[in-house]
Amino acid sequence: MSASVKRFVFSILGLGLGGLFVYAGVQKHLAPYEFAEAILAYQLLPFGLVGLVAATLPWLEMVSGFSLTLGYLLRGRQFSNPIPMGSLLRRSALMLILAQSLLFVTVLLITMARGLKIDCGCGLFMDRQVGLGAILEDALLLGVLGWLYWRECRAGGREL
């Protein structure tokens, strides 16, 4: 695969994942009380923390998704600032999105092991129950994110 094709593929993947997180965050932000109920159904957090997570997690998804998208849009742009802004945004956003995805997979695994049959509250395109499908989907997402992050770290600020 030539360098320009690779670059195109990575940009599409990054933009797609950024957009996906923004979309998932917006869905939850627009229905905060339903999202709080979805978190409660997992029976993992005390009441005192459920509201804090329901309020902030959608914004974390939106902020990190938007930063990742912006990082790919700024790719190759030169600024008077010597810090490569595009790379910095991509790496920090990918780090946050990776942490969120790891958290989601862990929560799904714990919930599945406990045998709870609840909606995953993922905020994507359809209602899904916690199960192997949702876990595999998140594991795939984690793999792609890890690949993009590794590539960014290897570049160390250079635009590959």
Added chain:
Amino acid sequence: MAMTRVTWRRELAWAGGLLGLAVILGFMFHWPLVQASLRGNLATLLDQKRQERRELQFQGVRTLDLAQAYQTWQEKRALFVDARKAEEYQELHIQGAMNVPPETWGELASSEMKMDRMRELVVYCSQESCDDALKLAKKLREAGFSRVLAFTGGFRAWDEAGYPADTSR
């Protein structure tokens, strides 16, 4: 101009900044939720918001509480309709209930649901927080069933009260 490398420290600082921004925005936009959580009123707030949303979304759908649902069941006045997925229904359901899982809701006017449309139906789903009973009750009304009620406590409330449940189809 020579490019500065992106270091771990710089990356972590930016990630921390983004996290902080998300927390500030979340608190700003959803302060009532945060406040209720901190004061220990979250359950009350969620009940109230759920009620408000349902009144708008499911206007005209009549509901039953646990005592009314049990009385209706004892008097055999209505057919109980389980709106949960087939595997949940097979595991345990209200005795005598029929299953109408979500994937069949598009065919309510046809085959399986060809029954007396004047018959009283009591629809339930898994628990108080699920909307499926109300969704199905609304769809059944639209499909021509005139006496449809939603038992909002759901199977969990029924089961916790120790009322009859079984695994037969």
